Amino acid sequence: xxxxxxxxxxxxxxxxxxxxxxxxxxxxxxxxxxxxxxxxxxxxxxxxxxxxxxxxxxxxxxxxxxxxxxxxxxxxxxxxxxxxxxxxxxxxxxxxxxxxxxxxxxxxxxxxxxxxxxxxxxxxxxxxxxxxxxxxxxxxxxxxxxxxxxxxxxxxxxxxxxxxxxxxxxxxxxxxxxxxxxxxxxxxxxxxxxxxxxxxxxxxxxxxxxxxxxxxxxxxxxxxxxxxxxxxxxxxxxxxxxxxxxxxxxxxxxxxxxxxxxxxxxxxxxxxxxxxxxxxxxxxxxxxxxxxxxxxxxxxxxxxxxxxxxxxxxxxxxxxxxxxxxxxxxxxxxxxxxxxxxxxxxxxxxxxxxxxxxxxxxxxxxxxxxxxxxxxxxxxxxxxxxxxxxxxxxx
Numbered sequence: 313x314x315x316x317x318x319x320x321x322x323x324x325x326x327x328x329x330x331x332x333x334x335x336x337x338x339x340x341x342x343x344x345x346x347x348x349x350x351x352x353x354x355x356x357x358x359x360x361x362x363x364x365x366x367x368x369x370x371x372x373x374x375x376x377x378x379x380x381x382x383x384x385x386x387x388x389x390x391x392x393x394x395x396x397x398x399x400x401x402x403x404x405x406x407x408x409x410x411x412x413x414x415x416x417x418x419x420x421x422x423x424x425x426x427x428x429x430x431x432x433x434x435x436x437x438x439x440x441x442x443x444x445x446x447x448x449x450x451x452x453x454x455x456x457x458x459x460x461x462x463x464x465x466x467x468x469x470x471x472x473x474x475x476x477x478x479x480x481x482x483x484x485x486x487x488x489x490x491x492x493x494x495x496x497x498x499x500x501x502x503x504x505x506x507x508x509x510x511x512x513x514x515x516x517x518x519x520x521x522x523x524x525x526x527x528x529x530x531x532x533x534x535x536x537x538x539x540x541x542x543x544x545x546x547x548x549x550x551x552x553x554x555x556x557x558x559x560x561x562x563x564x565x566x567x568x569x570x571x572x573x574x575x576x577x578x579x580x581x582x583x584x585x586x587x588x589x590x591x592x593x594x595x596x597x598x599x600x601x602x603x604x605x606x607x608x609x610x611x612x613x614x615x616x617x618x619x620x621x622x623x624x625x626x627x628x629x630x631x632x633x634x635x636x637x638x639x640x641x642x643x644x645x646x647x648x649x650x651x652x653x654x655x656x657x658x659x660x661x662x663x664x665x666x667x668x669x670x671x672x673x674x675x676x677x678x679x680x681x682x683x684x685x686x687x688x689x690x691x692x693x694x695x696x697x698x699x700x701x702x703x704x705x706x707x
Contacts, residue, residue, distance in 0.1 A: 322453045339567040339604025339628070340543060341411040341445065341574075343389065346467060346494060346511060349392040349549075351404045351453045353707055361663075361703035363389040363409075369641055369671065371690040373420055376460065381420030381440050381692070383698075384641060387412060402453040410469060411445030413639055415419045417690070418477050427479040435479045437678040437688040439597075439638055443474040443485075449494065458502065464495040467513065469542055471520075476576075478638070479688075480595040481577050482528045485538065490518040491550075492542055505553040515544035515572060524579045533590055535579045543572035559613035560605070561624070569601035574639075600637040605629050610649070618655040622665075623648070630672045636679050641692060643672035652699075663703040671695040 350357055363698070367384035378476035418437025425435040433473075451465035469492060474485040496508040519539045525531035551561035575598045582594035610624025630644025651665025671692065678688035 320580075328371045337561040339606075340415050340569045340572060340599070340601040342543075342567060343412050343444065343489065344391070344408050345408050345545065345547065345565060346406070346410075346447070346449055346513070347393075347408070347677045348406070348449075348451055348453075348511065350395055350406065351370040351402050351451060351463065352498075352500075352507065354393065354398050354527070355707065356395065357705070358392070359703055359705040360392045361390065361562070361565075361701060363391075363699055365389065365699045369692070369695040371676070371692045372404040373422075373438075373691075374687060374689045376435050377421060378420065378434075378436075381416075381436070381571050382693075383415055383417050383420065385414040385416055389555075398456045404453070405449070405575055406451070407446060407448045409444075410447035411443075411471075413441040413476070415439055415441040415639075416684060417441075418479070420690075421479075427481075430496050432479070432686075432688065435688065436690065437479065437638055438474050438674060438690045441474070441476045441639075443476065444472045446470050446472075451494070451611040452564060459500055460497070461497075462497045463502070464493070467492045467494050467538050469516075469518075469541070472517075475562055476597060477528055478670045479596055481524050481526055481579075481582075481597065482530070483522060483524045483533065483574070483597055484532050484655075487522040488518060490516050490542060490705075492506040492516045492705055505551060505559055507549070507551050509549040511545075511549065513542075513545040514540045515568065518542065520576075522576050524576065525582055525583060526592060526594055526596075530583045530585060533579060533581045533583060535577055536575040538575060538598065540574045541572035544568045557613040560610070561612060562609035564666070565606045567604045567606075574599040600635075601632040604631075621651070622653070623650050627651075628671075630674070633673065634675045634677055636677055636688075638676055638678070640674060640676060641671065642695065643674040645669050645671050655680075661705045663701075663705070665701050666684050667697075667701075669699075671697070671699045 365387045369384035370380040370382045389409035391408035393406035417436050420436035420491040422434035423647040438448040451469040453463035457462045457625040470489045473487050476483045477628040481559045491512045496511040499508045518604045521537035522535045546566045580588040580593040582592040583591040606628035612622040614620045626647045628645050645668030649667040655661050673693045676690040678686045
């Protein structure tokens with residue numbers, strides 16, 4: 313009985329790792345994924361977390377006089393989750409930061425940059441962007457017995473008003489929400505804190521209301537056919553007691569980005585900067601993300617009745633040392649997360665953790681046509697991120 317109680321207290325040891333160990337150079341635009349570990353808490357439960365991410369991510373453009381420029385913007389993220397138990401059913405709601413493209417690539421342009429002349433050599437191929445996506449998931453879990461449970465729900469991805477600026481044009485996208493089905497199942501052995509869980513998210517394509525112009529100094533005109541796709545993902549989460557007061561945990565997360573791109577078509581009716589007539593073409597812009605798989609493994613240790621510590625390692629596959637995708641910042645990544653969880657009272661805990669991630673070097677090569685490089689490049693080397701997270705939970 314004591315063994316079972318001790319291990320039950322470690323069920324939340326991996327919660328801290330989930331707060332800060334999501335790969336910070338993740339595939340596509342993903343910054344966070346659905347963490348439904350709160351659905352396995354007893355009775356009523358609530359949590360709130362804050363994460364601050366510092367991106368030390370810079371690149372050199374092709375011009376020899378260009379200094380290394382910080383391309384990625386620092387970010388702050390919040391998340392909350394609540395649940396209630398109704399017999400064999402658990403109902404939950406969570407909101408978290410699921411996606412972003414936050415770049416300052418055009419800030420790396422040298423004085424005199426002009427994409428219409430030979431001075432294009434002074435320009436950065438990396439866009440500037442302000443794109444943020446938050447997700448709100450409503451979940452229901454049914455316990456078949458002590459060992460088996462299934463769950464399902466809807467996850468609403470809310471894209472905010474967004475702006476992207478490249479050397480070829482300026483693009484605006486209106487806020488848009490899309491509902492995605494999520495479902496899964498879990499096997500548990502509470503006596504040894506064993507839980508193996510599979511989580512599935514379906515692919516969903518969403519049309520966008522977009523407009524574009526040649527420059528941020530010109531008004532935009534509408535475009536038809538813009539869209540983005542939320543990728544299909546498969547996540548396997550696991551944890552198990554391996555000794556008294558000691559828990560191992562981890563995950564495998566597969567993201568199918570090859571069929572989940574951002575597409576903003578060309579605009580034949582852009583504003584002419586000389587005549588202000590709507591007769592000037594604006595180039596298309598889009599992503600070329602590739603499939604990614606990320607892994608994590610960690611260890612949790614209960615030090616006392618009040619204090620637990622954890623450490624975890626995370627890794628994400630890369631797509632190679634060169635890419636033609638201007639939104640790619642790394643060729644994979646590796647990270648370490650350390651943290652602590654402390655019981656403030658019988659029903660309240662606080663967790664805090666720190667993550668340090670190194671990015672694989674990658675070179676972005678701009679192409680004017682498939683296989684035809686323009687000479688514009690962005691060379692990312694020796695980049696890192698660090699993150700600090702805090703979470704307060706009530707049971």
